[in-house]
Each structure stands twice: as C-alpha cells, then as structure tokens.
Amino acid sequence: MADSNSDLEIVIGLEVHVQLSTKSKAFCQDEVAFGGTPNTRISPISLGHPGTLPQPNALQMEYAIKLGLALGCQINQKSFFDRKNYFYADLPKGYQITQDNTPICGQGIISIEMGKEEKSIRINRIHMEEDAGKSIHDQDPLHSLIDLNRAGTPLLEVVTEPDFRSAEEVAVFLNKLRQLVRYLAISDGNMEEGSMRCDCNISIRKKGETTYGNRCEVKNVNSIRNAKRAINFEANRQIELIQKGITIDQETRSFNAQTGDTLTILRSKEDAHDYRYFPDPDIPPIIISDERLAAIKASMPKLPQALKKALIAKGLSPYDAEVITSEKALADYYFSMLSFSKNPKSAANWLTNTIKSYLNEAQIGIEEFSISPKTMVAMIQLVDEDKINKLSATQKLFPALIKKPEIAPLDLATQMNLLQANDTNAMDEWVEIVLAKYPDKVDAYRKGKKGLLGMFIGEAMKISKGKANPKQLNSAFLARLAD
Amino acid sequence: MKPFALVIFFIVHLCRFKTTEVTLSKKYHKLTEIQTALQAGKLTCVGLVENYLENIHKHLKLNAYVEVFEEEILAKAKALDLKIQENPTKLGKLYGMVVSIKDVICYKDHQVSGAAEILEGFTSLYSSTAVSRLLKEDALIIGRVNCDQFGMGSTNENSVYGPVLNPIDPNRVPGGSSGGSAVAVQTDSCLISLGTDTGGSVRQPAAFCGVIGLKPTYGRISRHGLLAYASSFDQIGILGKEVENIASALEVIAGSDEYDQTASLEPVEAYKEALHFDKKVKIAYLDAALTHKGLDPAIKTMTLELMEGLKSDGHEVEAVDFEYLDFLIPSYYVLTAAEASSNLSRYDGIKFGKRSEDVQSFDQMVKKSRTKGFSEEVKRRIMLGTFVLRSGYYDAYYTKAQKARRLIHDKTLEILEKFDFILMPVSPSVAFELGEKPNDPVAMYLADIYTVQANLVGIPAIALPLGNHPEGLPVGVQFMANKFEESALLAFSNYLIYQHLKAKC
Numbered sequence: 001m002a003d004s005n006s007d008l009e010i011v012i013g014l015e016v017h018v019q020l021s022t023k024s025k026a027f028c029q030d031e032v033a034f035g036g037t038p039n040t041r042i043s044p045i046s047l048g049h050p051g052t053l054p055q056p057n058a059l060q061m062e063y064a065i066k067l068g069l070a071l072g073c074q075i076n077q078k079s080f081f082d083r084k085n086y087f088y089a090d091l092p093k094g095y096q097i098t099q100d101n102t103p104i105c106g107q108g109i110i111s112i113e114m115g116k117e118e119k120s121i122r123i124n125r126i127h128m129e130e131d132a133g134k135s136i137h138d139q140d141p142l143h144s145l146i147d148l149n150r151a152g153t154p155l156l157e158v159v160t161e162p163d164f165r166s167a168e169e170v171a172v173f174l175n176k177l178r179q180l181v182r183y184l185a186i187s188d189g190n191m192e193e194g195s196m197r198c199d200c201n202i203s204i205r206k207k208g209e210t211t212y213g214n215r216c217e218v219k220n221v222n223s224i225r226n227a228k229r230a231i232n233f234e235a236n237r238q239i240e241l242i243q244k245g246i247t248i249d250q251e252t253r254s255f256n257a258q259t260g261d262t263l264t265i266l267r268s269k270e271d272a273h274d275y276r277y278f279p280d281p282d283i284p285p286i287i288i289s290d291e292r293l294a295a296i297k298a299s300m301p302k303l304p305q306a307l308k309k310a311l312i313a314k315g316l317s318p319y320d321a322e323v324i325t326s327e328k329a330l331a332d333y334y335f336s337m338l339s340f341s342k343n344p345k346s347a348a349n350w351l352t353n354t355i356k357s358y359l360n361e362a363q364i365g366i367e368e369f370s371i372s373p374k375t376m377v378a379m380i381q382l383v384d385e386d387k388i389n390k391l392s393a394t395q396k397l398f399p400a401l402i403k404k405p406e407i408a409p410l411d412l413a414t415q416m417n418l419l420q421a422n423d424t425n426a427m428d429e430w431v432e433i434v435l436a437k438y439p440d441k442v443d444a445y446r447k448g449k450k451g452l453l454g455m456f457i458g459e460a461m462k463i464s465k466g467k468a469n470p471k472q473l474n475s476a477f478l479a480r481l482a483d
Numbered sequence: 484m485k486p487f488a489l490v491i492f493f494i495v496h497l498c499r500f501k502t503t504e505v506t507l508s509k510k511y512h513k514l515t516e517i518q519t520a521l522q523a524g525k526l527t528c529v530g531l532v533e534n535y536l537e538n539i540h541k542h543l544k545l546n547a548y549v550e551v552f553e554e555e556i557l558a559k560a561k562a563l564d565l566k567i568q569e570n571p572t573k574l575g576k577l578y579g580m581v582v583s584i585k586d587v588i589c590y591k592d593h594q595v596s597g598a599a600e601i602l603e604g605f606t607s608l609y610s611s612t613a614v615s616r617l618l619k620e621d622a623l624i625i626g627r628v629n630c631d632q633f634g635m636g637s638t639n640e641n642s643v644y645g646p647v648l649n650p651i652d653p654n655r656v657p658g659g660s661s662g663g664s665a666v667a668v669q670t671d672s673c674l675i676s677l678g679t680d681t682g683g684s685v686r687q688p689a690a691f692c693g694v695i696g697l698k699p700t701y702g703r704i705s706r707h708g709l710l711a712y713a714s715s716f717d718q719i720g721i722l723g724k725e726v727e728n729i730a731s732a733l734e735v736i737a738g739s740d741e742y743d744q745t746a747s748l749e750p751v752e753a754y755k756e757a758l759h760f761d762k763k764v765k766i767a768y769l770d771a772a773l774t775h776k777g778l779d780p781a782i783k784t785m786t787l788e789l790m791e792g793l794k795s796d797g798h799e800v801e802a803v804d805f806e807y808l809d810f811l812i813p814s815y816y817v818l819t820a821a822e823a824s825s826n827l828s829r830y831d832g833i834k835f836g837k838r839s840e841d842v843q844s845f846d847q848m849v850k851k852s853r854t855k856g857f858s859e860e861v862k863r864r865i866m867l868g869t870f871v872l873r874s875g876y877y878d879a880y881y882t883k884a885q886k887a888r889r890l891i892h893d894k895t896l897e898i899l900e901k902f903d904f905i906l907m908p909v910s911p912s913v914a915f916e917l918g919e920k921p922n923d924p925v926a927m928y929l930a931d932i933y934t935v936q937a938n939l940v941g942i943p944a945i946a947l948p949l950g951n952h953p954e955g956l957p958v959g960v961q962f963m964a965n966k967f968e969e970s971a972l973l974a975f976s977n978y979l980i981y982q983h984l985k986a987k988c
Contacts, residue, residue, distance in 0.1 A: 044608050048829040050597070051589045051611060051708040053743050085825050085872070087849050094828020144845070146833070276872035278881060281714035281822055283744055 008242065009207045010235045011215075012170055013124075013162035015199040016177060017155050018187045019131065020063050026130040026154035027054035027097060034193045038147035046152040048092035053282050056081070060154040061286060063186040064104045064128050065296050067156055070180050070303055071123050073108030077288040081128070084275045090133035090146050098157075100277040103127035104286065112172045121173055122161035129155050156186075162201065162212060167231040174198065174224045183303055183328045191223045198227055204238045204248070213238075214248040218262050220255050230255040234262050307331055311348075320348040323356065329366045336373035343384060350380055354394050358402070370405040379409035392418045392466050420469040424476075430460040430468060431476050445481060453477055507534040514674065514728050517579040521567055528560035528567070528579060528623070535581050535625055539672045545648045545657075547666035549586055550594060551626035556581075559623055566621075575621030577735055580728070582617055583673040585661050586627045587634055588719070589708035590614045597633045597710045598642035601830045601856025603837045611708020612743065613677060613719050613736040620735050625673050628663030632858045633827065634679050634712040636660050637687060637927050638920050641860045646917060649691060651956055655914040658688030664722045665692040675723040675732055681712050682815055683909070683934025685720030686946035690909035690959025693948045695976070696722045697729050700966045701941030702747035704733075705740035711826040713819035714745070716938040726977035730754035733969060749967050757970045760978035763797045766790075766962075767902040770802040772933060777911040782958050785949055786908055789960055800906070803898050808932070810887045815935040816928055817871050817884035823861075824868025830856065863924060888939050895940045899965040904975065907933045909946045909959035933961060943969050945976050 025032055028045035045052040068075050082100040108123035133151035137144050158177065164170050178189040178196060188195050203215035218234050221227045233255075238248050252266040302310070304325040311321035324334045330351070337347045355376070359366060371379075379401060382388045387410070388397060397413050404412060413419055434456050435442055445452045457473045507530065511517045520526035536556075539548055563578060584590060587597050589607035591614075596602040614624065631641040639662025640646040647662040649655040650669050657666045661678025665688035668676050678685040680698035689696025698720040706717055719736070721729045734754045740746040768790065773783060790800045832838030832852030839851035857865070871880035898905060911930055920927040937944035942963050949960040964972040 047834050049608060049835065050595065050602065050605070050710045050829070051607070051706075053707055053711075053745075055742065055744065083825050085828060087828065087831060087846075089833050089845055092829065092834055094831060095825050148834075274874050276825070276869065276874075276877075278821060278825070278872055278877075281745075282711075 006239070007207050008204050008239055009165055010167075010231070011162045011203045011205060011212055012164035012167075012231060013201040013215075014158070014160045014164070014170065014173070015201070016158045016160075016174070017131075017197045017199075018067070018158065018177075018181055018189075019195040019197075020060060020154040020156065021185070021187050021195075022057055022059045022063070022154055024057060025152035026057050026060050026128070027152055029055075030152065032153050033149075034195075036149055038145070038149060041149040042151070046092065046148060048094070054081075054097060054280070056283055056286070057154055060128050060156075061104065061288065062296055063154075063184070064126055064156050065288065065293065066184045066186055066300060067158070067181065068105030068108065068126050069297060069300060070184060071105075071108040071110050071126070071158070073105035073123055073126060075288065075293060076102060076104055076106055077290075077293065078102070079104045079286045081280045081283045081286070082277045083280045084129075084277055086273055086275060088132065088135075089144060090135045090148065090151065092133070092148060092151055096130060096132065097280055097283070098129035099127035104288075110173075110176070112169065112176055114169060114172060119163075119169065121163045121169075124159040124161050126156055126158050129157060131155050162203070162215075167228040167235075170200070170231060171224050171228050174227060178224075179304055179326070179328070183301055185301070185328075194222065197222060200227060200231055200234070202231060202234045202238065204235065204242055213242075214250045216248065216250065216262075217252045218255050219252060219265070222257070226255060226257050229257075229260050230262060233260055237262070304328075304331075311344075314344045316345065316348050320352045323352045324348060327366070333366050333369070333373055337377050340374050340377040341380065343380070346380055346384055347377065350376065354398060358398075370402055372405065375401065375405060375409060382409055382413060386420060386469055386471070388413050388418050388420055389466065389470060396466075418466065420467055424472075426464070427468065427472055427476050428480075430463050431456075431473070431480050433463055434459045435480065442481070453481075507531065513725050514577070514580050514731050517674075521579050522571070528563045529557060531579065532556055532560040532581060532623065532625065535672055535674075538670055539626070539667075542650065542666070542670045542672060545650055545653065545666050545670065546645055547628050547647055547657075547663040547670070547672060548583070548626045549596070549598070549629050549644045549663070552593070552624065553626075556623050556625050563621060563623070575619060577617060577731065578621035580617075580622040580732065581625050581674045582622050582732070583625050583628045583664065583667045583676040584614065585630045585634075585664050585676070585678045587630060587679055587710040587712075588614060588627075588677055589710075590624060590627070593627070595627070595710065596643070598630050598644055599632045599830075599856060599858065599861065600643050601832065601836045601852065603643070605836050607708070609708065612705035612740045612746075614708065616736045617677075617732070622732075622735075628661075628667050628676060630663050630678075631660035631684075632861050633710060633823070634660040634681050634684055634717070635823070635861055635864055637683070637930055638915060638917075639663065639688070640917065640921055641858050643858070648917070649914050649956075651693065652914065654917055655956065656691070656917055656920075658691035658910070658914060660684040660688075661696075661720070661722065662688045662691075665689050665694055665696070668692070668694045668722045668724060675721055675728050677732075677736075678720045678722050679709055679712075680718050680720040680934075680938065681716045681819060682931050682938050685722060686934050686937075686944060686959070686961060687910050687931070689722050689946040690948070690961075691914040691957065693951075693957030693959075694722055694724055695726060695729060695948070695980070696720060696946045697733070697969075697973070698937060698944050699733060699737065699969055700747070700749075700943045701938070702745050703737050703749075703943070703967070703969065705736075705738075705743040705746040707740055707742035707746075711822075713822040714826060715822060716815075716819055718938070726973050726980065727755060727758060730758060730973050730977075733973075737969075747967070752970045754970050754973050758974050758977045760974040763799070764903040764975060765799045765801070765901070766793060766904045766906050767801055767803045767898050768906045769805040769808065771805055771808045772907055775808070775911065775932065777929065777932070778908060779912045779952075781952050781954075782908055782911070782913070785952075785958055786906070786960060789949060790906065801902070803902075805894065805898070807887065807891045807894060810891065811935050811939065812928055812932055814884045814887040814891065815931070815939055816867070817880050818888060818939075820864045820868035821872050821881050821884075822868065824865045824872065827857070827861070827865055832856065860921070860924070891936065892940045895936060895942065895963075896965065899942070899963075903964065903968075903971065905963040907936075907961040907963065909933055909961045913952045913954060913956035913958060937963050942966055943972055945972055947976055947980050 079102040083095040085095040103125040105126035131153040133148035181187040198221045200218045203213040205213045253262040254265045308321045308325045589611045591610040636659045638656040639659035649657045664676035664678040669692040685696040704719040723729045738751045831849045842848040944963040946959040949958045
C-alpha cells in the first residue's frame with residue numbers, strides 16, 4: 001500500500017467487461033449460459049463457418065443504452081461495429097466484433113460514496129462487443145482444448161477515466177457498477193462466474209502533477225477483493241521501482257489470484273498487437289431513433305439512489321433505506337411486501353433486522369428465502385395487531401414459518417399455541433397467581449419500589465407460557481396494585 | 484449501313500449458335516419452353532438432366548465442374564417428374580431449371596471449398612439463402628463449378644482443381660473468377676449458373692465465353708452462405724444464355740433475409756413479367772473509358788458500332804466526363820484486399836478445414852495451415868490487405884480509398900440521374916492466353932478497369948455478348964443501371980439481344 005504520507009499517488013483507470021444476460025448471443029441465436037458441456041451452445045455462425053454473417057442482437061443495444069443512461073453517458077444514436085483482427089484458437093472468425101471509434105455510449109459521470117465524501121468518476125465510453133471462447137490448457141498434457149460455448153456472448157465494455165486514487169475507490173465503484181447492472185437486469189454481475197471482468201490500468205505520479213506516469217495494465221482480475229489485491233501489489237511494485245530511480249515500462253501484466261502478484265505477459269508498445277480495426281462491412285450502421293431512445297428511457301427501472309430517496313420519504317431511516325436498496329432483490333422483496341402491507345416501517349424493520357440476520361446466518365440471498373412477501377406481511381400483521389407478541393414472533397413463529405412457509409401464519413401460531421390471550425379473566429387469574437406467590441414483593445412495591453412491576457409482568461408471562469399480552473398485563477398489574 | 488450494325492452483330496451471334504450440334508438442351512433454351520414441354524409430356528426432367536450430364540461429360544477436359552451431384556439430381560429429377568404428373572398445382576416456379584453453383588456457395592450436406600486446399604473435404608452444415616430459395620421453387624442443382632480461389636482472380640487459373648479452359652479456344656482462359664459458371668452455361672451443361680461478382684467475376688467470364696452475366700445491385704441477393712471475399716462488394720450473380728431465365732431465377736433468390744443484415748428490404752419485382760421493352764432510353768458512356776489506351780482497338784470499334792446502332796434505333800447515346808477512371812482499380816484493390824484479409828482469417832485449420840500436422844505451437848499450426856492452404860494470389864491479397872489496415876498506413880490507404888469510393892459512388896449516381904444506363908466495355912481485351920496473367924498480377928488487376936465501378940458503387944450491371952472479335956473470340960458489352968433498376972436493365976438487355984434480333988431476322 002502506498003504510504004499516505006508519501007508524495008506519490010496512485011492513478012487507476014478501469015476497463016470493465018460486463019457479460020449481458022440476454023437469452024441469445026450477440027450475433028446469432030445460440031443460448032447464452034454459464035458453463036455447460038463444452039461446445040454445445042454453438043452454431044455455424046458462432047463457429048465462424050464459411051459464408052455465415054452476424055445477426056446483431058437488438059437487446060444488446062438496449063442494454064448498452066440502459067447502462068449508459070444509468071452512468072450518465074451521452075448516447076450516440078449512430079454508431080458502428082468494427083472488427084478487431086487477431087489470431088487466437090478460441091476466436092473463431094479471426095476477428096472480434098467490437099466498437100472502436102464510435103462507441104454506442106460516450107462520456108458520462110457517476111458519483112461514488114467514500115464514507116461521507118462523494119467522489120465523481122468520469123466514464124470515457126461504453127461499447128458493445130462479443131466475447132471469445134475459452135482455451136483450456138491444463139486438462140491434456142499434449143493439447144490445448146477449446147470450448148466455444150462462450151464465443152459470441154454479448155459484452156459491454158465500460159471504460160473509465162483514470163480518476164481513481166486508491167484500491168478502495170475501485171472497490172466501491174465496482175460494487176456500485178454491479179449493483180447497477182443488477183438493478184437494470186442486464187447482467188447477473190457475478191464476477192466469479194466471469195460476468196464482470198476487470199482490467200486495471202495503474203500508474204504512479206507525484207501528487208499535484210497533471211501528467212500521468214507510464215501505466216501497466218493488469219488483466220485477469222475476477223473479483224472485487226482481487227481487484228484491491230492486484231492494485232495494491234502493482235502500486236507497491238511500481239513505487240518501489242520509482243523509489244530506486246527505475247522508470248516504469250508500459251506493459252500488460254496478468255494477476256495471479258493464488259500468489260497475489262502480477263506478471264508481465266506483454267512487454268512495451270512495440271510488441272503490442274496491431275489489431276487493424278476497420279468498420280465491419282457485414283453490419284449496417286446502428287441507428288437508434290428518437291422514439292426508440294425515448295422508449296428505452298421510459299422503461300428504465302428506478303435506480304438505487306432514487307429508490308433510497310423515495311424510501312426515506314416514506315418515513316424509513318436512512319440506514320434501513322440504504323440496506324434495502326443495496327441489492328435489487330432486497331428492494332424487490334420490500335416493494336412486494338408493501339403491496340400487501342400498510343405499514344412500511346414495520347415491514348422495513350423486519351426486513352433489515354430479522355430477515356437480514358437470518359439470511360446472513362444461513363448464507364443465502366433473499367431469492368432463496370422461503371417465506372413469500374405476502375406470508376411475511378401476514379405474520380408481521382399478527383404482531384402489529386397484538387395477536388402475538390414480538391418475542392414469540394421472532395423467536396418461535398418466524399423460524400417455524402421458514403420451515404413451513406406454506407402454512408398461513410395465523411394457523412401456524414394457533415397450532416403452536418402462540419396467540420396472545422387477550423381475555424381479562426385469564427389475565428386476572430395470572431395477576432392473582434403472581435401476587436399470591438410474592439407477598440413480600442407486593443409489600444415492597446406498595447412502599448415505593450415501583451421497579452418491581454417489570455418482574456411481576458415477567459412472571460405472569462412465564463405462567464402464561466408467553467401467550468399473555470404484556471401491554472395488557474402492565475395495565476392489569478397497575479390497576480390491581482393501585483387498590 | 485450503320486443502322487444495320489446491330490443486326491449484323493446479332494446475326495453473327497445467332498450463326499455461332501447454329502453451328503453447334505443440336506441436342507435436347509439446345510432445343511429448349513428458355514425455362515418457359517422447358518416447362519411447356521414438361522407439361523405436355525414431350526420432355527421429362529430425367530431426360531433433361533441426362534442431357535446436361537452428357538454435355539458435362541463431353542466437356543470434362545474444360546474442367547468446369549469440380550463435383551457433379553449425378554445420382555442425387557437424377558433421383559430428384561425422377562421425383563419431380565412424378566410431381567409434374569401427380570401434383571402439377573404444387574410445382575415451384577423453377578421446375579425444370581437446372582442450375583450449377585460456383586464453389587463458393589454453400590449447399591447443405593455438400594462440399595464447398597472456395598477452390599482452396601484449406602477447405603479440402605469441408606462439408607457445409609447449411610444452405611445459402613440463394614440455394615434454399617432455388618430448391619424451394621423446385622430448381623435442380625446439378626453440381627458445383629470451378630472458380631478462382633475464394634473468387635480472387637480474373638482467369639480461373641487460381642484454383643486448387645487446376646485451370647478451367649475456354650470452350651471457344653482451349654488455349655485461352657474462360658475468365659474469372661466465375662470461369663466454371665461461364666463454361667458450364669456456354670457448353671449447355673446447365674441452364675443457368677450462380678456465380679459471384681466482387682469486381683467483375685460474373686461479367687468478365689460471361690464476356691470471355693459469349694454468354695450473359697448479371698451482377699445485381701449490392702444487397703439484392705442475400706450473401707448468407709456465400710464464402711466472403713470482400714463483404715461490401717460481393718454479390719451473387721447469374722449467368723445464362725437467355726435474359727428470361729436470369730430474370731426468373733433472380734426474382735426467386737432476391738430479397739431480404741434475416742441472415743444477412745446487408746440484404747436490402749427493397750421489394751423484389753416480377754422481373755420476368757416486366758421484360759417487355761418498347762421505349763427510347765438515354766445511354767451514357769464514359770469518354771475516358773473508350774479512349775483508354777489499354778482498350779483493344781477491335782473491341783472499341785465493335786462498341787462504337789453498337790452505339791451507332793442504338794442511336795439509329797432512336798436511343799440517345801451521349802459521352803459523359805468521369806474524372807475518376809484511374810482511381811477505380813487502386814480503390815477497388817485496397818478495399819477488397821483489406822476486407823479479404825479479415826474475412827479469410829477464419830481459415831486457420833482450428834475449427835474446420837485442413838490443418839497442417841507436425842507443428843509445435845498454435846502459431847506454427849496457423850502459419851503452416853494457411854501457407855499451405857491458400858494459393859499465391861490469395862496470400863498476395865491477404866498480405867496487401869493486412870498492410871493497408873496497419874496502424875500508421877491506415878489513413879494513407881484504407882481511409883483514402885474509402886473517400887475515393889464515396890466520390891466514385893456519388894459521381895456515378897449523378898450520371899445515372901440523367902441517364903437510364905451507362906454503357907461500357909466489359910474487358911479491355913478478349914480472353915487471355917493460359918499462363919499469360921498470373922505472373923503479372925498488376926496487368927491482371929488493370930484488366931478489371933471496366934467492371935469494378937459497378938461493385939464500388941453497388942449498382943447492377945450486365946454483360947451481354949456483343950459478337951466475335953476478328954480473332955474469333957467472343958466480346959462482351961456492359962450496361963450499368965441505377966440501384967435496384969434490375970427490371971429496366973433486364974428488359975433493355977432482352978430487347979437488345981433477343982427481341983430485336985428475332986424481329987429483324
């Protein structure tokens with residue numbers, strides 16, 4: 001890690017590849033899915049067979065524009081696909097279809113929260129492209145194996161300006177980007193499955209300088225944690241060299257997740273590929289009409305920032321609003337609860353406390369949570385209507401409901417004998433039993449030790465096996481002891 | 484005597500036909516005649532196919548066909564004969580049309596090689612849109628024909644199957660790259676042939692062999708299933724002896740296609756129904772093209788005579804300026820080579836095609852497979868294309884050629900706003916001698932001067948037999964029209980070479 005007292009600063013720019021969750025590939029009808037038996041999601045088009053031509057996927061353009069709008073980018077209503085030419089075993093056509101000079105989304109800006117500070121990150125561009133297949137080098141001693149299932153999968157490449165100054169800022173940005181793509185439902189954002197991959201351009205310069213140092217591009221970073229590790233390792237490596245008076249060579253390096261270090265894979269500009277970009281003559285210019293752009297804008301879901309504001313306006317605490325909007329699935333669950341509930345605050349309380357703790361403990365996401373929003377609201381209503389007390393609800397009914405989510409909460413509470421006894425006869429009986437059991441304490445209370453009231457209520461609760469309504473007990477004791 | 488120049492040219496043309504032996508396929512030159520005979524029971528599809536097969540075998544030494552689907556087509560012809568008897572209302576529009584396809588056009592479960600070693604033994608998993616549409620209308624595909632490798636060449640000597648020979652003089656080339664198509668049509672080894680035309684590859688061999696060759700508007704016929712040479716130039720073309728047959732085939736295979744984004748959405752006209760022609764037209768010719776020093780004087784004279792004939796028939800023929808003639812060839816070769824270098828990258832021996840063994844690394848495997856799998860001419864164009872796309876050279880070559888293409892495009896369309904057609908020679912010379920051009924690629928490229936304009940601009944163009952050169956070899960003449968004006972172009976062509984002739988004979 002760079003010493004915060006040092007007069008050097010780290011400068012980082014990112015290129016993030018986002019794999020889109022379209023049903024079919026970017027330029028043909030093959031299914032897009034993670035994994036699968038190698039070479040089963042392929043066709044003459046994705047194999048680059050002679051005579052085949054690309055059929056652009058309109059959804060890729062729509063998704064690109066949605067992300068562009070979310071990142072405040074200018075949308076280019078006319079753009080082109082280009083060919084990036086290079087030979088590789090897992091690149092079937094010998095070129096990748098991408099966008100070079102005319103990305104579909106131009107410059108944008110997005111703010112990230114670093115503690116209480118807000119920081120702006122400028123987006124340079126977002127362009128559309130297709131993924132390559134996979135080369136597998138470790139399964140056969142003599143051969144490299146090729147799996148082309150991934151070949152042609154639609155990608156967006158988000159390129160930022162070199163606006164990051166620490167690994168932490170990068171982590172916050174990547175989290176935010178992941179949150180956005182999930183909200184937009186354009187990608188699952190799973191870095192470990194390769195749905196988001198990140199190349200980090202890292203350089204070092206003296207604080208206050210306006211030009212950049214020579215940068216190294218670190219490829220192959222597949223998690224937010226690894227992005228931090230890679231950046232810190234690479235920054236330290238460069239700082240050490242600079243402090244020894246050695247100039248940094250511009251090069252491409254690969255991050256090794258096992259060792260946490262980076263290794264040179266391509267030295268200097270001279271060795272760099274000349275990709276011979278030129279406009280793909282097989283695909284006419286991409287024209288986005290005003291109408292189509294307006295329709296896409298209209299179809300944009302509420303994004304987390306706007307959603308958070310709306311929740312605070314409903315009376316939620318900023319903390320609850322933040323927790324609920326942190327993940328789209330949580331927010332979806334919350335809004336689904338609201339369609340059955342008239343009490344947004346208690347729904348939020350339950351979601352951010354009881355449900356969230358359970359999810360954390362069980363290490364599952366809300367998607368795998370067994371209780372439906374409707375059932376959950378029915379259970380919360382039992383508490384809100386004093387039919388069951390909060391303690392029994394969280395400790396007994398909620399765990400039972402998780403196992404039997406198909407049973408109505410009221411029925412389950414009845415079966416479990418958890419319903420509060422609200423009739424005064426029973427109440428009076430419990431009060432009398434307690435008062436009879438502790439005559440000394442009754443004396444003490446009457447002499448002024450009012451704090452004993454809590455103990456009486458507690459005892460009565462025990463006797464009632466939790467069915468008594470504590471509020472009613474409270475008033476019953478007060479009335480009886482005032483005699 | 485000038486008014487009769489046209490007549491003389493057509494009499495010469497007709498006489499040549501009369502001198503060859505009369506066979507079944509000679510008797511029936513038009514699809515309509517074939518269909519009438521089939522309906523009347525005077526002819527069977529099997530009989531027709533056997534006749535074409537006989538002609539194929541008779542002309543084996545010309546090397547036009549690389550594969551004949553003999554058994555398959557006989558079986559299909561038999562089935563079709565049954566359908567004619569039992570289900571005549573269900574017949575497709577093209578029943579009785581026997582077609583050969585250039586070996587760059589995919590036909591499901593059939594080999595396609597681009598006449599290259601690198602695709603040796605490769606079988607296509609799907610049919611090109613053109614082939615699918617032909618089959619759907621009951622056309623019969625008889626075989627695949629030889630061509631220059633991946634459509635690159637003007638002599639048909641650039642083929643892994645060896646050169647195709649010109650039927651009129653076997654010491655000459657048939658032209659290229661669709662040389663096999665032209666020879667198959669000329670020798671009545673099929674009724675029509677599908678070729679491809681990137682810079683004249685349908686029109687020039689048609690002219691060298693004395694048949695008709697149409698290159699439609701860019702995007703008129705889907706390129707799906709056509710092995711790409713230069714994507715923004717390539718277009719499937721049709722060779723035949725009768726305009727009528729070409730029109731019938733065109734209206735079936737033309738039109739938009741979900742598999743090709745560059746295929747036009749422009750509606751397809753009923754070309755065959757629109758062949759009637761009785762108006763006076765305005766024809767432009769490029770002065771610079773006729774005064775070009777490379778043009779054979781006899782071809783020039785024949786072309787001028789035709790122009791006089793047209794004038795006498797009441798048509799307007801006017802010279803126009805065209806300052807970009809010398810930019811045609813450089814623009815064409817820079818851009819097509821650039822696109823080819825990328826289009827041919829997929830042939831690496833990894834996923835399909837022929838892979839070179841005995842290699843130690845991926846790089847070696849690709850290098851060796853491609854070095855061995857491509858011909859010298861193809862490699863020359865890949866190298867040229869790779870060079871012009873290199874960073875640092877891109878603007879000087881590729882960008883500049885794109886700008887020139889734009890100028891050529893705009894100027895040509897400007898002419899076609901005022902004129903119905905542009906008249907041009909097809910080639911500055913008659914068919915080359917075998918072995919004359921391959922050693923001098925620049926001379927070969929320069930011979931494309933009259934044909935590349937239509938591809939640079941994307942307009943339709945047709946080569947028609949103009950007559951015989953004093954040396955005895957066929958000479959062609961070319962007409963170009965505005966985009967999607969195939970209907971007018973075909974009607975005018977039909978008037979020129981058929982109706983006019985018939986009326987005056």
